[in-house]
Amino acid sequence: MIIRKNEYPQYLQLLKKNPEFKDFTSEEFAVIQAKMRVRSYPKGQLLFNQADPRANFYFLAKGLLKTERTDESGNEFFYEFINETKGFPYRGMFHDHDYSYSVTGMTATEIISIPMADFESLLLKNKKMMRNVILEMGQIINENENQLQLMVNSSASSRVRNGLKVLGQSIGKPGADGTRLIPYPITLIELSQISGTTRETASQVVKELVAGGQITYERKYFTLLNN
Template structure:
């Protein structure tokens, strides 16, 4: 449980983020009045697909997974939300329900605001609106690239492509040129993202390790230095 006396520290962290830094002092005061900060354990559902879309979130630490099921129930789209990211940007000023469900894959610290307040402040501040549009564009590009690269009949290729996507979206460069994903990603999560079995995902990872392209230790991937 985060005490309200600690909220100013989280507000200062938000002020450093590009999407929030252009809010005025008065607008930050309004956000501070309605904000909530929570610590959530691993494996908790934050909200479900089609729940009322009533709050906007920002991740201070940890990793979350989004899951969207299409109307037929035959296709599921997975993506991840690491720290220093806000969500949901999808459906701003339009949607009444969340378009996907969100679960915590690690313990997380997260702040949230009423969606009506956040959207209202966006309409008052054109610079923040511009930055949010830029962020939305980047998310759209990432999702489109993921869909395009994952459309293949080969399960092994899908696992391979899923690893490339994880490296591009969440990888952190190390001093020796390698790329580290600083979150635990299980083979089950990788297989879900690739739409295949845990066994197939494990076989692909093992082949990449043997080839010296990937190190997988303690559920963390390190790429050496990239996957082709």
């Protein structure tokens, strides 16, 4: 659903408060406001597919997205989550002509889009913003490397445990009592995909962790407990 333009000022303020956008000038934000579009999408909506033309840069105003990539053999695998108030895709900036992964909504979402050519043109004129982009890309690389280290394990049960740890680190919200709530519903099938194993294995490991007092899993919401 298209968000009406009279609501755009609130979304522009969201961009201005975000570290990824804060160093654009007033004139540059005026360009962004003129070029940007805001839409809401239902859960499960495919935003773009791998190999689609890289037409837009996006900013997730509300919700949660997941990215997936298909290898040369046609096998799909989980890539990463995109959190609320994050921009994407940074991969292929100034170079790629197509998107390198597909993006799907894990929840209902609200997304700001800016034509990629306009966004890259603004970056080229603003050294502070270019530095912000480089820092953000470095952070994404670090997070992906840490995730990969956790998930490279021959034991399927260990991958499920580490998959939950990845979820806690990437999208979990800390509680005052040391717990960490994953504030989005995650099915056992999705957990198995993240962990590179079967639903049955994921289900068994989750049951063991619940019985051991390490997590709770209620109505598809995980809470990692402080142990």
